[in-house]
Amino acid sequence: MRRALLALLALIIAGALAFYLLTMPTVPASALPAHTPDLANGKYMFTVGGCAECHAVPLKKCDDLKTKEKDVLAGGRCLKTPFGVFHVPNISPDKETGIGNWTTVDFVNAMKHGIGPGGEHLYPAFPYSSYQRMTYEDLIDLKAYLDTLPAVKNEVPPHELSFPFNIRRGLGLWQILYVDGKSFTPDAKANAELNRGAYLVMGPGHCAECHSSRNILGGIVQGTAFAGAKNPEGKGTVPNITPSDDGIGDWSEGDIAYLLETGNTPDFDVIGENMGPVQENMAKLTPEDRKAIAAYIKSLPPRPDAVPKSEQKKKEEKTSGSGSDQPGGSEKEPEGSDY
Amino acid sequence: MRKSFIVAFVLLGMGGFATVAISAEDLAAAVKERRHLMKEVVAPAAKLGGQMVKGVKPFDAAAAAKATNEINGVPDKYVKLFPKGTAHGEIADSEAKAKIWEDFSDFEATAMKLKDASAQAAAAAAQGEGAFTAAFNNMTKVCKDCHQTFREKIEEK
Numbered sequence: 001m002r003r004a005l006l007a008l009l010a011l012i013i014a015g016a017l018a019f020y021l022l023t024m025p026t027v028p029a030s031a032l033p034a035h036t037p038d039l040a041n042g043k044y045m046f047t048v049g050g051c052a053e054c055h056a057v058p059l060k061k062c063d064d065l066k067t068k069e070k071d072v073l074a075g076g077r078c079l080k081t082p083f084g085v086f087h088v089p090n091i092s093p094d095k096e097t098g099i100g101n102w103t104t105v106d107f108v109n110a111m112k113h114g115i116g117p118g119g120e121h122l123y124p125a126f127p128y129s130s131y132q133r134m135t136y137e138d139l140i141d142l143k144a145y146l147d148t149l150p151a152v153k154n155e156v157p158p159h160e161l162s163f164p165f166n167i168r169r170g171l172g173l174w175q176i177l178y179v180d181g182k183s184f185t186p187d188a189k190a191n192a193e194l195n196r197g198a199y200l201v202m203g204p205g206h207c208a209e210c211h212s213s214r215n216i217l218g219g220i221v222q223g224t225a226f227a228g229a230k231n232p233e234g235k236g237t238v239p240n241i242t243p244s245d246d247g248i249g250d251w252s253e254g255d256i257a258y259l260l261e262t263g264n265t266p267d268f269d270v271i272g273e274n275m276g277p278v279q280e281n282m283a284k285l286t287p288e289d290r291k292a293i294a295a296y297i298k299s300l301p302p303r304p305d306a307v308p309k310s311e312q313k314k315k316e317e318k319t320s321g322s323g324s325d326q327p328g329g330s331e332k333e334p335e336g337s338d339y
Numbered sequence: 340m341r342k343s344f345i346v347a348f349v350l351l352g353m354g355g356f357a358t359v360a361i362s363a364e365d366l367a368a369a370v371k372e373r374r375h376l377m378k379e380v381v382a383p384a385a386k387l388g389g390q391m392v393k394g395v396k397p398f399d400a401a402a403a404a405k406a407t408n409e410i411n412g413v414p415d416k417y418v419k420l421f422p423k424g425t426a427h428g429e430i431a432d433s434e435a436k437a438k439i440w441e442d443f444s445d446f447e448a449t450a451m452k453l454k455d456a457s458a459q460a461a462a463a464a465a466q467g468e469g470a471f472t473a474a475f476n477n478m479t480k481v482c483k484d485c486h487q488t489f490r491e492k493i494e495e496k
Contacts (some may be wrong), residue, residue: 111470215415254395262479262480264482266389267386268479269382270487270490270492273490
């Protein structure tokens with residue numbers, strides 16, 4: 001009897017602990033600084049953050065990379081991932097189907113903790129594991145800017161995820177591992193430019209989300225951050241952008257800034273289509289910010305590729321002597337055959 | 340007489356067939372030539388122009404005009420190298436999206452924009468570095484638009 005009671009007690013304690021762990025502490029309204037929203041900066045953060053690329057209405061099909069107007073955030077895009085299909089929500093200021101009822105604190109909690117206003121856990125397809133590094137001021141500005149955009153009524157279907165990913169509660173555990181809501185802290189040893197670049201890359205720019213490999217839980221593997229990944233939405237790979245032989249070690253800071261401005265690699269190839277909309281946003285930043293991003297990227301630890309290159313690329317590397325003849329074009333496998 | 344007539348007729352028929360169907364070798368040659376024009380004519384010329392635009396190499400009006408004129412010669416040849424059967428997945432090395440053949444005239448018009456844009460860049464070279472930079476970057480936008488719409492690209496480093 002006594003043992004049974006003890007067991008019950010242990011169970012209750014474990015349950016309470018699990019409940020506490022699964023409902024992460026969030027930011028109270030009192031934590032927000034007094035700050036008058038700067039709409040221009042809000043719009044700038046909107047551009048850096050690439051909000052429209054996911055939340056604007058896709059042009060035709062739900063997985064079109066192109067979107068309709070960038071400031072109509074009625075959602076509806078579908079992201080086809082190994083976990084299932086995500087339907088990107090409406091974040092226009094519509095009160096019923098959008099986020100028109102969200103307060104600034106609600107918004108900050110979503111961005112910093114991945115928690116919606118009702119305490120619901122948001123899926124990290126919404127890259128809050130990066131956005132959490134944004135400053136309160138930038139988030140307040142961004143929220144104020146979103147409030148100025150057109151409200152559109154559009155009910156987006158629920159996500160279609162496989163078990164166990166369809167249990168939102170489970171995300172609480174994920175958030176314990178990958179989310180602490182801490183804003184970016186500048187490195188005292190680095191200069192202002194590097195810190196600005198790091199902030200843009202790690203926070204609003206969320207570059208690591210695509211350029212880093214993930215573990216089985218879908219968390220970024222820090223040891224191979226920025227060293228490339230499988231394309232999260234299917235075909236191909238996302239390149240290694242660390243300054244290594246596998247990555248972009250032979251690119252100068254100017255080369256990186258120029259790519260962000262124009263979409264051209266140093267060898268004058270054109271960037272991949274997933275990077276296209278990102279680069280168009282980067283082109284709207286100040287030249288100083290592009291330079292800061294480039295400086296930070298150049299300062300990353302050099303790493304070998306985190307995912308093996310495709311056979312195609314290996315063969316190409318063997319034969320490429322800066323634009324030499326491709327011997328026997330038909331010897332190679334068709335591109336993408338291994339995906 | 341009648342027999343030889345039939346033979347001639349059959350031969351004629353076969354000959355006709357041979358001219359309609361393009362051989363696999365011809366298709367492969369078209370793909371190879373496409374890649375040659377892009378990788379060995381356009382890219383090196385664009386790289387040279389880009390180095391001047393980026394300030395890696397000093398601006399040289401004559402070299403800038405020469406490079407962009409080389410690019411200018413490509414589109415006319417290039418758009419003729421897309422016989423059916425050379426889409427990505429149909430033949431080795433092809434990066435051409437099947438979409439190209441859904442509306443070929445749209446693809447052709449998009450690709451041919453490079454002709455005007457490169458001519459403008461070549462003309463701008465004489466007006467100095469600033470004018471060339473603007474026209475050159477405008478030209479590479481044309482490259483990007485076409486690639487992002489019609490090219491099945493695998494990210495390279």
